[in-house]
Amino acid sequence: MSEEINCPFCGNLIEVNAIKCPNCNALFKEPELPNIKFKELGPFIAIDLLTFGFFSTIWFFINGNAINHLTEGKKDGIKLNWLVLLLAINGGFYLFFFYKHAAYLMLLSVLQCLIYIALSYRVLRIIQKYTSKMYNSDIDYNPYYMVIFNVLYLVHFIETYQNRVYHTHEYFDWKSPQAIFLLILLIIIVCILRFYNEMFFLIH
Numbered sequence: 001m002s003e004e005i006n007c008p009f010c011g012n013l014i015e016v017n018a019i020k021c022p023n024c025n026a027l028f029k030e031p032e033l034p035n036i037k038f039k040e041l042g043p044f045i046a047i048d049l050l051t052f053g054f055f056s057t058i059w060f061f062i063n064g065n066a067i068n069h070l071t072e073g074k075k076d077g078i079k080l081n082w083l084v085l086l087l088a089i090n091g092g093f094y095l096f097f098f099y100k101h102a103a104y105l106m107l108l109s110v111l112q113c114l115i116y117i118a119l120s121y122r123v124l125r126i127i128q129k130y131t132s133k134m135y136n137s138d139i140d141y142n143p144y145y146m147v148i149f150n151v152l153y154l155v156h157f158i159e160t161y162q163n164r165v166y167h168t169h170e171y172f173d174w175k176s177p178q179a180i181f182l183l184i185l186l187i188i189i190v191c192i193l194r195f196y197n198e199m200f201f202l203i204h
Helices: 041-050 055-068 080-099 101-134 143-149 151-159 161-167 177-203
Strands: 003-006 014-015
Touching: 003 041, 014 101, 041 151, 055 080, 055 101, 101 151, 101 161, 143 151, 143 161, 151 161, 151 177, 161 177
Parallel strands: none
Antiparallel strands: 003 014
């Protein structure tokens, strides 16, 4: 039988090595996602803009191992072939952009977006399982934000991870400067997609 002590917050008996009190939900270890880099949304957006969106792809390469270490097995992690495919799509996107092939640009943009959504979903699920196992907390994410903002939302999710574990609910403040920026970014993206659509019909 493991040794027990009293929880300093509620006084109930807990195991000596407990990370969280099952009675009052107090955490005894600061929640973290170890070794994940570039998890501040502001710098991420700045670098992504400077690299014309290419950094979103590089981010997964940089943090792939750290994210996979959060999983229990290789089959639950980020697959390398997904990242290679994403890299190839990015390369094709810039190539067709240079040669001004609007139809191919539209196709690659859609494929790129779908892979970003799939990767963001995979990472969010990994974080959910890791948090449940390590901190006995069930954190949630907003699927609508994930679909709309994908990698941006993922980085924001990781940046606010501690708050999410402490509060165990969807943490997103629409009055924050980051939220306003994301809303403006969404409008810009919609406008760009409409522009691509118009170019496609003009060419054909």
